[in-house]
Structure formats: C-alpha cells, structure tokens
Amino acid sequence: QGQLVQSGAELRKPGASVKVSCKASGYIFTNFGICWVRQAPGQGLEWMGWISPNNGNTNYAPKLQGRVTMTTDTSTSTAYMDLRSLRSDDTAVYYCGRATRSNWCDLWGQGTLVTVSS
Amino acid sequence: EIVLTQSPATLSLSPGERATLSCRASQSVSSYLAWYQQKPGQAPRLLIYENSRRAPGIPARFSGSGSGTDFTLTISSLEPEDFAVYYCQQRRDWPLTFGGGTKVEIK
Numbered sequence: 541q542g543q544l545v546q547s548g549a550e551l552r553k554p555g556a557s558v559k560v561s562c563k564a565s566g567y568i569f570t571n572f573g574i575c576w577v578r579q580a581p582g583q584g585l586e587w588m589g590w591i592s593p594n595n596g597n598t599n600y601a602p603k604l605q606g607r608v609t610m611t612t613d614t615s616t617s618t619a620y621m622d623l624r625s626l627r628s629d630d631t632a633v634y635y636c637g638r639a640t641r642s643n644w645c646d647l648w649g650q651g652t653l654v655t656v657s658s
Numbered sequence: 659e660i661v662l663t664q665s666p667a668t669l670s671l672s673p674g675e676r677a678t679l680s681c682r683a684s685q686s687v688s689s690y691l692a693w694y695q696q697k698p699g700q701a702p703r704l705l706i707y708e709n710s711r712r713a714p715g716i717p718a719r720f721s722g723s724g725s726g727t728d729f730t731l732t733i734s735s736l737e738p739e740d741f742a743v744y745y746c747q748q749r750r751d752w753p754l755t756f757g758g759g760t761k762v763e764i765k
Contacts, residue, residue, distance in 0.1 A: 575754075577702070585694070585702060585745050585756040601753045602659070635701050643749045644692050646713060648701035 542567040544636055544649035551655045552626050560652045562619040562636030567647075569617040570594045573639030576610060576621045578632040579651075586632075590639055591619065626656045660684055662746050662757035670765040677733040679760045681746035686726045690750040693722055693731045696759075697742045705744075706731065736762070 547561040562574065576588040589600040593612040600608055609622040619636055634652045637645030661684040671677055681691065689709035694702040704713045706722035709729065719734040733740055741764050746757040 577756075584759045585696070585747075587747070587754045587756060590754070599752050637701075640707075642690075642707065643754060644704055644707045644747075645702070646704045646707075648703070651701055 542638060542647050544638060544647060546634075546636060546649040546652045549653040549655070551657065553658055554627055554656055556626050556656075557622060557624040558626060558654050559620055559622045560634050560636075560654070562621070562649050564617040564619070564638070567638070569612075570614060572641075573643065574610070574612065574619040575637040575639040575643070575645045577635045577637060577645070579635070580629070580632040583632075588621070588634075590643065593617075593619065623654075626654075628656050630654065631656045659753055660687060660748050660751055660755050662748060662755055664744075664746060664757035664760045666760060667758070668761045668763060670763050671736055672765045673736050673738055675736050677731075677736055677740070677762055679731040679733075679744055679762070681724075681729040681731070681757050683727045683729075683748060683750075687748040687750035689725050690748055691722070691724070691729050692747045692749070693720075694745045694747065695740075695742050696745065702745065733762075 545563045570593045575590050591598045591610040607624050612619045636649045638647035663682045665680045693706040696702045710722045721732045723730050743759045743761045745759045
C-alpha cells in the first residue's frame with residue numbers, strides 16, 4: 541500500500557533555510573508524483589508544489605516561486621523540499637504526499653513541524 | 659489562480675444526521691475536484707476524487723456531486739469518527755488549490 545516517512549521537526553531563524561525529507565516505501569517511487577502541502581497553525585491546507593520523480597519536472601505555487609526547490613533521489617526513494625529565506629509566516633506543518641497520475645494526493649507522510657523564530 | 663470557497667465554515671450536527679458541504683470555484687474546474695478529511699494532529703485523507711469517485715476504503719456514506727463551479731460533499735448519516743475538517747481541492751489548473759475548509763462539529 542505504501543508509506544511516506546518524513547524527517548523530524550526543525551527550528552530555524554528568519555532568513556535561514558530548511559530541507560525536509562520524505563522517504564517512500566512499499567510502492568514504485570517513480571510511478572507516482574510527490575506533492576507538498578503545508579498548514580500554518582490553526583489554518584487550512586496550502587498547496588506548495590509537485591515533482592515527478594520520473595523526470596524531475598516540477599510545478600510550484602507562485603507565492604513560493606524562487607524560494608522553494610523540490611528534488612528527488614530515486615536511488616533512495618526520497619523526496620526533498622528546500623525552502624529558503626524563511627520568514628515567521630513559514631511556520632507550519634509541512635506534509636509530503638504521493639500524487640497519482642491525476643495529481644490527487646492519496647498517501648501522506650506524518651508531517652514535519654518547521655518553526656521559524658528568532 | 660482558481661479560488662475555492664467552502665461553506666459553511668462550521669456545521670454543527672448530531673450523529674446520524676445528514677451533512678451537506680459546499681465548495682464553489684471561481685471558474686469552471688470541470689469534474690477535477692477532490693475532497694479530503696483531516697482530523698486534529700493528522701495528515702489529510704483523500705475521500706473523493708474526480709468529483710464523485712470514492713477513494714479505496716472510503717465508506718459509501720460519503721458521496722460527491724456537482725460539476726463546473728458548484729460541488730457538494732454529502733455524508734448521508736454522520737458517524738462519530740466523521741467529525742473533522744473537510745477540504746476541497748481542484749486540479750483543473752496550476753497551481754492546484756484548496757478551499758478554506760468546513761469543520762463538522764458535534765452539536
């Protein structure tokens with residue numbers, strides 16, 4: 541059925557960067573995309589972007605363009621989300637998901653809390 | 659970008675009652691709409707995709723309908739485990755977007 545396991549919580553200062561990992565198991569990594577979604581405290585879901593592990597194609601939310609980079613390592617079935625120039629409003633739980641061919645996220649990681657504070 | 663507006667923000671109902679949640683798109687998304695359920699401290703769970711198709715393992719009491727700009731998620735008879743927040747999402751156009759959510763709470 542599959543599983544996604546994310547890296548642990550992170551604390552960063554404003555202006556710093558953070559890299560969250562998402563390790564897939566139980567399915568063929570290159571047969572699905574990876575979506576990234578975040579959720580600020582007490583707020584709704586925000587779609588951040590998508591990457592195809594098969595060819596590296598990406599699509600990012602316009603508000604994050606230039607600050608976010610999504611990559612994958614097919615040798616370890618791991619996806620990464622790198623967010624730079626962090627601000628306090630980037631404080632959120634970051635989720636990775638397995639994206640079907642139709643881009644629905646049908647399997648999710650447990651979430652990674654990223655706190656940005658001086 | 660396509661904006662999804664969900665209503666109501668909060669729905670207060672009792673177990674056994676019918677829940678009707680609305681999602682309206684700022685432009686047509688055809689049938690490219692999904693619904694997710696999220697419980698406190700948990701990741702979202704895909705319930706419905708392509709407007710009306712239930713994801714594997716989702717009970718038949720959950721159903722989706724609509725097309726174009728107006729969509730509805732119906733829970734025919736609320737079970738205790740159904741009290742949660744529900745989000746709609748569109749995949750008609752990049753960037754993909756979510757609605758603001760509807761909280762279904764126990765009355």
